[in-house]
Amino acid sequence: MHEPTAAIPGVDLDRLTAWLRESGTSDAPVEDVRAVGGGTQNIMVAFRSGALDVVLRRGPLHPRERTNEALRREMRLLRALAPTPVPHPRVVAACEDPDVLGGSVFYLAERVEGRNPVLGLPDGVADDAAARHAMGISMVDALATLALVDHEAVGLGDFGRPAGFLERQVPRWRGELARYAELTGDADHGLPGVEELAAWLERHRPATFAPGVMHGDYHLANVMFRTDAPAVAAIVDWEMATIGDPLLDLGWMLVTWPEPGRPALIAGELATLGGLPDRRELAGRYAERTGRDLADLDWYVALAGFKLAVILEGTCARARAGKADASIGAQLHDAAVEILDRAASVVAG
Incomplete structure (x- = not known):
């Protein structure tokens, strides 16, 4: 288990927990929260909630004019790829209301068991x-x-x-x-x-x-x-x-x-x-x-x-x-x- 993070800018855990419950995604508490590094300015946070083991992806703290549009396109694309053999993070749930997390839409994707080669190589x-x-x-x-x-x-x-x-x-x-x-x-x-x-x-x-x-x-x-x-x-x-x-x-x-x-x-x-x-x-x-x-x-x-x-x-x-x-x-x-x-x-x- 990773040590929980007390606070991650851009992700209000109380609001996230409420949204998970209200959307029918999960009734369990949010646990094992940690920031995930990425190649963009978007904020990514891994967490668990009951059976969920996911990564949340949202825009930066101060979204640009087209940030939410770009994220909505990304959600749509990933959902469209679901029935294909293309290896990609599979969307579990999405929130297109920017008011839930301070101005940015977001989605949850299954956590990928893998390693980015820029950050490190698989064993051996x-x-x-x-x-x-x-x-x-x-x-x-x-x-x-x-x-x-x-x-x-x-x-x-x-x-x-x-x-x-x-x-x-x-x-x-x-x-x-x-x-x-x-x-x-x-x-x-x-x-x-x-x-x-x-x-x-x-x-x-x-x-x-x-x-x-x-x-x-x-x-x-x-x-x-x-x-x-x-x-x-x-x-x-x-x-x-x-x-x-x-x-x-x-x-x-x-x-x-x-x-x-x-x-x-x-x-x-x-x-x-x-x-x-x-x-x-x-x-x-x-x-x-x-x-x-x-x-x-x-x-x-x-x-x-x-x-x-x-x-x-x-x-x-x-x-x-x-x-x-x-x-x-x-x-x-x-x-x-x-x-x-x-x-x-x-x-x-």
Whole structure:
């Protein structure tokens, strides 16, 4: 048992206990409460209540304008994935009334028995290259399983706007760069080669694609692996999910994938120990599992690098404007430059 936490900002335990009772979710007291670390600003709290063993996910203490909308979308998506073989946290109950927990909607998901590879490896994996290789294969298999979901059949036909999805990407993220310039008052965003990459992407954009469910941020920090086998237990952090081109998820995984001789973009032992499948093997496995044509894969890897670099540079811009921690801004800027370099190397190919 974990020691109970007396108070967790954003989660009033008395209100939570009352909601559990009133919603018919549980009549038992809330026990074994602890904060759970995550990759976003969202607040996550694990607790038990009778037979329930769950993680509560809500927005940050001061939700942004679209925080609740994003969480409602995440709830809907996870519920839609319930009948599919996609490994994901299964929703137990949800509250769409933001007044219950101080301005944020929230949901409860079954606690996943697994470990995030950024925080630590399952027992024995550090000394077993074959197990690390199997983890990489399992991760691309999980992504392939997601790509095979019929989004219309599971009720997600109106979850995104696939028409024009690829055409919107470069203008959208170029627009973000322009907003950063307004924020800092400096037209030099400090991302070498980003405009050249954007122009290449526009010239080589695929003409068509097959729409499907996209995670939107698929990398090592957003999966949990089983503790008893080198296999994905759950894909987590679905707030960027939409209906778009699933090949962009594959590009995202590949451009962030650990490579010998390159700085690790995702911290943790798995990124540094070696033994992982290389990008060519991962792409081949994905093509085999999904049947998708990967003729334009370099374009998707380059687009993923372009988009991720712009997103990371946003924190740097806020830091330069005095609205974010300067050291974190500098760290993420370096990561953005590395990502762009990877994308450029794919294009130069």
